[in-house]
Amino acid sequence: MIVRMGRPRTKSAPKLPTTTRGRRTREGLIVAGREILERQGWPGFTPEAVAQVAGVSYGTFYTYFESKEDLLHSVLRSVAGEMFTSSLVPPDTTDDPYTRLVESNRRYLRAWDRAAKVVRIVEQGAVADEGLRQMVLEIRELYVSRSTEGIRRLQEAGLANPGLEPRLTAIALGSMVEQVGHVIDTLAEAYDEDAVVDHLSRLWAAAIGLRGAPDEGWTADPRGSGSAAAG
Amino acid sequence: MIVRMGRPRTKSAPKLPTTTRGRRTREGLIVAGREILERQGWPGFTPEAVAQVAGVSYGTFYTYFESKEDLLHSVLRSVAGEMFTSSLVPPDTTDDPYTRLVESNRRYLRAWDRAAKVVRIVEQGAVADEGLRQMVLEIRELYVSRSTEGIRRLQEAGLANPGLEPRLTAIALGSMVEQVGHVIDTLAEAYDEDAVVDHLSRLWAAAIGLRGAPDEGWTADPRGSGSAAAG
Amino acid sequence: MIVRMGRPRTKSAPKLPTTTRGRRTREGLIVAGREILERQGWPGFTPEAVAQVAGVSYGTFYTYFESKEDLLHSVLRSVAGEMFTSSLVPPDTTDDPYTRLVESNRRYLRAWDRAAKVVRIVEQGAVADEGLRQMVLEIRELYVSRSTEGIRRLQEAGLANPGLEPRLTAIALGSMVEQVGHVIDTLAEAYDEDAVVDHLSRLWAAAIGLRGAPDEGWTADPRGSGSAAAG
């Protein structure tokens, strides 16, 4: 996807804008770049298209960015920032672990929904670009480490299966949520968000053996306690 | 486009080879195409590169394929075929559900490992190509439906939580396995296969509440029963 | 073709230039295209050759034209425009029909001389391009209808054979002039323009039975009145 990524940068890096107008133009290009990536994918992500969507001439693109890849980095940074803020579960929520898990999964799913498009596109290019790979890794790490900590705390509180390695478990369950979002989106399976969030949360809870979760000791209630969503 | 000042585009579709030599050349191009896709991704997937890897001139490429995309279809078909055969769990294996699950996950993980690269690349292009989308969907469906059936049987046998919707569950857990393979591979998390397969299988089993699985009733054995692999 | 693994072909249509420089470059490409068509015919008409003659890089070609064929349209339009203006007989000329006829034929011959080359080339391609066919038709129609009117007026004035269908006659005699220009040019018959114009005019006049034309009642003067040019 990304072709000439390793080439030596001999060029003077475009400086950050000093004026307000310049800053706005630059932001506009990043927003436009992200929109295009999300809507048209990598092949549509051309400086000309980005400039057009941003409403500036294509020459202007190079006033703010050294190259396409430079913009891609900025877009990815912006995506990462947004994801971080939008997916946090506010601290004033209930203390019930399962409820928090459900809420967390819902936010995660929504946040990834947009981010994943960009991340997946970037991953293709990351093969040849160490910088991109680092950034993707950092974004994932953000979630994995947060989730790892959550699992560890539950284990320490005796609320989750202590036999599980927390990080690998976090990776696995985070992968599940991310990929489900992608699969359902891409392949147009007709599940609604609530059904998906419900199932993911129950599977997640059961997987780590969360105490007090809906499916705990399902034998007692052969009909299950959750809503069995249909496809 | 305005005009094709030429004959009506009949574009004699590249015929399947009639001779053995031709068949071998064609196969070679598909193999080469797959290798390049896996190693260099879409941008490296040029007719010229493919032909070079296959050891023929680029003109030969067009003896057998209409276009780059035509070859992509063939590569994807080949990947699908290989995945199908290589990921089946031989019927003469044990009847213990958990053992079967472990074996199935191991095979799935291995098979997806190569296929996923191609599938992910193709997915990017699938946005604009109904044919590709169909093929990706079919490949996934293969696994989802097989897995859905497995879950349903376990539920009917009273061995798994009957409150789960089998297909959504299959999608979620399949997603987990697929994405874990990708994340670990791409982001170079240093887990070995056994640890990963073990954890995935335990998470999977616990998620569906599989009777007789290692983590069933983990409270009884606070140390857990599985090997807690570390990163 | 199977797939365009890329963004939906929006193919931002080459815009008309907004600056003077751009306009000049565009004109230059049209002029260059015409020159090449006339001198080297269709096979020489490559974007690269045109750009070279115009003194720009071939990339610039695509700044102004979507394709080779797009330029062809522009060239043809330019040829048509030039023909129209250059072949009009100024209104202040004599009223003597034969003198007007001679003048008209001379201009027609000259104008067609260059245009015909382009028109004939275009006709080959017109088989597959409705737009081109239309343009060729319009160019011809310009002359046919003008000529048809001329004949009709002469008939109504009692100066020409009223038994002739004006339009078919106009087509036939126009065809004669056009094709004579071509044959003489292509096959290098060594007639000079005056001799040709003289003969064509006399044949034309006699064909429609024009009153007062040189060959009217030729028996009275067995030596004829015109110059008998030799090959």
Added chain:
Amino acid sequence: MIVRMGRPRTKSAPKLPTTTRGRRTREGLIVAGREILERQGWPGFTPEAVAQVAGVSYGTFYTYFESKEDLLHSVLRSVAGEMFTSSLVPPDTTDDPYTRLVESNRRYLRAWDRAAKVVRIVEQGAVADEGLRQMVLEIRELYVSRSTEGIRRLQEAGLANPGLEPRLTAIALGSMVEQVGHVIDTLAEAYDEDAVVDHLSRLWAAAIGLRGAPDEGWTADPRGSGSAAAG
């Protein structure tokens, strides 16, 4: 149209076939070549297409022809031969000059109808190929000289305007007939053959002042004597 025509022939010319089968294959290729030229024009005239229409493999093409252009020469020769035989007015026809003229024009028109397609295509290539130019010239010459002789005889017999230069006149009137055929065909003017032949013949006759032709002394009969065909 014809690209690399001047390149030195270093190749051993394919010999004429010795066997009957070979001769038939060769003829078949010529016929196929002509069909393709007429139906699809120059761009469709590829060795592969020709071979396919002829029902042989494309390798076989080069058994009989050195190159595409070699075949073109053969096709043109075949067209020339056919035209010659098909357009002769049988000697046992009436001696009335006008009737012979009408018959001659009708045959000419029909014969050119097919030939002209090929001739016009070839003319495009003739720019760069001396051999082709010669052949086209010879085909035309056939008609021009025959027609020149006809006119000269009429003049000597006192039946046509002796003030006209016979060859230039022959070229002009022959051009008229040829081009009318083309214009009507290409631009789809809806005249039927009889109307066209009638008009062409009357124009031709009047142009040379043929004694005893329908429009001679049209003033005596203001309604004209011919059928005024309409479009």
Added chain:
DNA sequence: AATGAATGAGGCTTCATTCAT
């Protein structure tokens, strides 16, 4: 800063011709 014209490396594809079988 902004503009938009200009550049040219590089990609995809065609097709006339050659060659091994």
Added chain:
DNA sequence: GATGAATGAAGCCTCATTCAT
């Protein structure tokens, strides 16, 4: 002779980037 696979020069076009205004 016949076959059809193989070849590669040459064409068309895209698009990231530079540059003159």
